[in-house]
Amino acid sequence: MRDKQKLETILAHHGEERGAYHGAVVPPIFQNSLFTFENWESIDAAFDDRMENYIYSRGKNPTVNVVEKKIAKMAGGEKAQLFPSGMAAISASCLHFLEPNDHVIAIKNLYGPASKFLKKYLSKKMNVETTFVSGERIEDFENAIQDNTKLIYLESPSSVVFSLQDINAVAQLAKKRGIKTIIDNTWATPIFQKPLEMGIDLEIHSCSKYFGGHSDLIGGVVIGKEKDLNEIFLNEYEMMGFKTAPMEAWLLMRSLRTLPMRLERHESNALAVANFLETHPKIANVTYPGLPSFPQYELGQKQMSGYGGLLAFQLKTTELAKIKLFFNSLEVFQKGVGWGGHESLVYVPAISYLKELDEEQFTGLGISTSNIRISVGLEHKDDLINDLEECLKLI
Ligand SMILES: *Cc1c(COP(=O)(O)O)cnc(C)c1O
Numbered sequence: 001m002r003d004k005q006k007l008e009t010i011l012a013h014h015g016e017e018r019g020a021y022h023g024a025v026v027p028p029i030f031q032n033s034l035f036t037f038e039n040w041e042s043i044d045a046a047f048d049d050r051m052e053n054y055i056y057s058r059g060k061n062p063t064v065n066v067v068e069k070k071i072a073k074m075a076g077g078e079k080a081q082l083f084p085s086g087m088a089a090i091s092a093s094c095l096h097f098l099e100p101n102d103h104v105i106a107i108k109n110l111y112g113p114a115s116k117f118l119k120k121y122l123s124k125k126m127n128v129e130t131t132f133v134s135g136e137r138i139e140d141f142e143n144a145i146q147d148n149t150k151l152i153y154l155e156s157p158s159s160v161v162f163s164l165q166d167i168n169a170v171a172q173l174a175k176k177r178g179i180k181t182i183i184d185n186t187w188a189t190p191i192f193q194k195p196l197e198m199g200i201d202l203e204i205h206s207c208s209k210y211f212g213g214h215s216d217l218i219g220g221v222v223i224g225k226e227k228d229l230n231e232i233f234l235n236e237y238e239m240m241g242f243k244t245a246p247m248e249a250w251l252l253m254r255s256l257r258t259l260p261m262r263l264e265r266h267e268s269n270a271l272a273v274a275n276f277l278e279t280h281p282k283i284a285n286v287t288y289p290g291l292p293s294f295p296q297y298e299l300g301q302k303q304m305s306g307y308g309g310l311l312a313f314q315l316k317t318t319e320l321a322k323i324k325l326f327f328n329s330l331e332v333f334q335k336g337v338g339w340g341g342h343e344s345l346v347y348v349p350a351i352s353y354l355k356e357l358d359e360e361q362f363t364g365l366g367i368s369t370s371n372i373r374i375s376v377g378l379e380h381k382d383d384l385i386n387d388l389e390e391c392l393k394l395i
Helices: 007-013 040-048 062-075 086-097 112-126 138-144 167-176 226-239 246-256 259-278 297-303 320-329 350-356 359-364 381-393
Strands: 079-083 103-107 129-133 149-155 180-184 202-206 220-224 283-287 310-315 345-347 371-375
Touching: 007 062, 007 259, 062 079, 062 220, 062 246, 079 086, 079 226, 086 112, 086 149, 086 180, 086 202, 086 220, 086 226, 103 112, 112 129, 112 149, 112 350, 129 138, 138 167, 149 167, 167 180, 220 226, 259 283, 259 310, 259 381, 310 320, 320 371, 320 381, 350 359
Parallel strands: 103 129, 103 149, 149 180, 180 202
Antiparallel strands: 079 220, 202 220, 283 310, 310 371, 345 371
């Protein structure tokens, strides 16, 4: 492999050993639970070097491994570990860094289940307390540090309101105070944001969003230094049994080859839709880090090289019947919770959030029932804008 190859080339070829699979241009799905050996000596040698040998598919599997190599290289990390879901990657990474009675600082607009894992599960099982901060100012983190703070957990842009944290500043602060850092980089992907280069210890992605990109797989990945990743492999992955299916890894490999091109289109479509919405008289505001009107636009420009397709907007109306009419009348935008796939989706966070939070906690997130989230897909932008325009006429 030539050094310093660009992203598209890395995703097309890196990590593939075609000679080992009869020259097949696409690596096979190694759908086997175990690997056989010639004799005692070769099994013995494989166990002596467990990080490099295929023994049993709860551990290393060649199809999974090819994808891990591509993702590690793309993100600028030493090593990557695939997980069967984004949440598995998140819980495994937190468990890797934490011990009973430790303290965590996390941002308040965290992905819901990740927040629940910290707030409800780790506090109960390990007496790990989490302080949730807005995270828009570096002092938010500085002021929350305690003697037992072991981890700062970021998500930038965050869920729901897409607020940003100054990743480099937080990483430097954490290093100075001996605190580990994790970032959920699902929104931006390594194409648009490289947190490992800014000093973050572990970068996590849900592969169920842009990495997969076709709404046909669930997966997760953790990327970072070899030492951390080897421990995560032996403990949280292999021992706790968070195994990735070779078939899912193979689908992911197929998807990654087009990730840079897909994101370019998601971004240009999202900008077109955001610009349309921002000037529409029935829209109160649009939240998209790629718009100059975004409150932290400058920080975004500093640490991101592009923006994806996920955005939110607020209808001027607060009448539930009108909000529902708008939502239900959309035809191109499909109604569903995910995002990052080829298809455009619309969702109203209030639908599920209000089942878990009371009214005050919900408004504390900085949104209301009029807040509509859309994932702008790969359809033609004119059809997306037309769909929104027609439905806005109804309310
Ligand atoms: C979807 C999502 C996750 C969880 O990923 P799963 O693959 O669904 O487990 C984590 N973080 C963010 C920001 C997400 O959007």
